[in-house]
Ligand SMILES: [Fe+2]
C-alpha cells in the first residue's frame with residue numbers, strides 16, 4: 595500500500611532511538627554491551643569466550659553486512675534520503691522519481707534498509723570485540739570508483755552496482771509449491787526477468803548520461819528493485835542456515851534476531867518489484883540495450899508461479915516429501931552456506947573490479963564459517 599512520502603518521513607524519527615555510527619560503534623558498543631548483558635543475559639553466557647566456529651560465523655556475517663552496507667549506501671546517496679543518520683550524497687532527482695514510480699515511499703525504505711545494514715555490521719563487529727574475538731574489516735578494499743552522477747558522494751566503494759547479472763529465480767522459487775532446492779538441488783526455477791540474468795546491467799545511473807532517455811533510467815530503477823530483493827533473499831537464507839551450527843545460545847539469538855529483519859527487507863522489495871513487473875509500468879524495454887521487464891500478470895507468464903500479488907511464501911516440501919507441505923524460508927541447508935553466498939555475490943558481478951586479495955579474504959572467511967560445528 596502506498597502512503598504519502600511526507601507521512602513516511604515523519605515516521606522515520608523512530609530510528610532516533612537506535613542512532614549509532616560505524617566509527618564509534620565498535621568501541622562504544624563494546625563497553626555498553628558488557629554493562630547491558632550483566633543485567634539482561636543469562637549469567638553463564640556473560641564471560642564465556644566464543645567457540646572458534648561461532649566467532650567465524652559471526653565474522654563472516656559481519657563481512658556480509660559490511661558489503662550490504664556499502665551497496666545500500668550507494669542506493670541511499672542517489673535514490674534514498676541522505677541525512678545525518680545515513681550520511682553521504684545528496685540524491686538524484688530523476689533516478690529518485692523513477693524509483694517512486696514503483697512506490698511513493700521508496701526513498702525512505704532505501705534509507706531504513708541502509709540504516710539496518712549499518713547497524714547489523716556495527717553490532718556484530720562490536721559483539722566480536724566484546725568477546726575478545728577478531729572483527730571483520732574490509733576497509734582496505736574500499737577502492738572501486740562508483741557513480742559520478744549528480745548526487746553521488748564520489749567516495750570509493752567496496753561493491754560495484756554497475757555491471758550486475760541478477761538471478762531473479764527467487765521469484766518462482768518462493769511461489770512454487772512443487773520444489774524446495776534443499777530437497778531437490780537439481781530443481782530449476784524460471785526467472786522473473788530473464789534478461790537480467792543474461793548480461794550486465796547497471797542498477798544506478800553511472801553518469802548523468804544515464805538519466806535519459808526516460809525508459810532507460812526507468813529500466814535502471816527497475817533493475818535496482820530486482821537487485822535489492824535478490825540481495826535480501828540471500829540474507830534471508832544465510833542466517834537460518836548458519837544458526838543451525840551455533841554453539842552459544844547468545845550467538846543463536848543474534849542470528850535468529852537479525853535474520854528475520856533480512857526477510858522483512860526481502861518481503862518489502864519483492865512487493866515493490868511487482869510494481870515494475872505489472873501494469874502500468876510493464877512491459878518496458880530499455881531502448882539502449884533491449885533489456886525487457888515483462889508484465890508478469892499477462893500471458894505467457896500469468897499463473898501462480900508469476901503473479902505479482904502472490905508475495906507470501908507458498909507452502910512447499912520441507913525436510914521430507916512424506917511430511918505435509920509447509921510455508922518456509924528456502925533454501926536453509928547449512929552445509930557450505932557461506933561459500934555459497936560468496937559465489938552468489940561474485941556471480942552477480944557485485945565484486946567486479948575487486949582485487950585477488952579481496953576474493954582470497956572472502957574465501958578464507960567463508961571457509962572458516964563453513965567449518966564451524968555445533969558443540970554439545
Ligand atoms: Fe543485514
Ligand SMILES: [Fe+2]
Nearest residue numbers: 826829856859
Ligand atoms: Fe539486508
